[in-house]
Amino acid sequence: MCEFKVTVSDGGQSSMVATDIVYAELVDGKIILKDILGVSLVVESAIISHVNVNSQQMKLLSLPIINNFIKFIEHYNKCISEREYNPDLEKIWNQFKIDGDTLVEDLKGV
Structure with a gap:
C-alpha cells in the first residue's frame, strides 16, 4: 500500500x-x-x-481564491446539468474576479 x-x-x-x-x-x-x-x-x-x-x-x-474558483465550477456544472441559468453563478464569478484583482494589487506592493 x-x-x-x-x-x-x-x-x-x-x-x-x-x-x-x-x-x-x-x-x-x-x-x-x-x-x-x-x-x-x-x-x-x-x-x-x-x-x-x-x-x-x-x-x-x-490560496483563499481557490475556494471561490471551485464554487464557480461547481455552480457552473450544476447550471449545465440542469440546463438552467442561476444568478448565483454570476455573483460567485464577480467575487472571484474581485479576489483575483486584490491578489494582483497586493503583489504590486511587494
Whole structure:
C-alpha cells in the first residue's frame, strides 16, 4: 500500500501537514485527507497540485481564491446539468474576479 507525505504550499512557504495519507477528496472547496488509521485532516481552499506514487509525495496548493474558483465550477456544472441559468453563478464569478484583482494589487506592493 502507498501512503503519502503531504505538503501544503501557500504560494511562497511550503510545510509538511500529514504523513501516512491513503485518501484524498475535494469536498466543498476543502481537501479531506485520511491516514491509514482513518484520522481526517481538512485543508481549506486547496487543490492537489502534484502526486508522485514512486516518492510517496502529494503536494497541495492552498490560496483563499481557490475556494471561490471551485464554487464557480461547481455552480457552473450544476447550471449545465440542469440546463438552467442561476444568478448565483454570476455573483460567485464577480467575487472571484474581485479576489483575483486584490491578489494582483497586493503583489504590486511587494
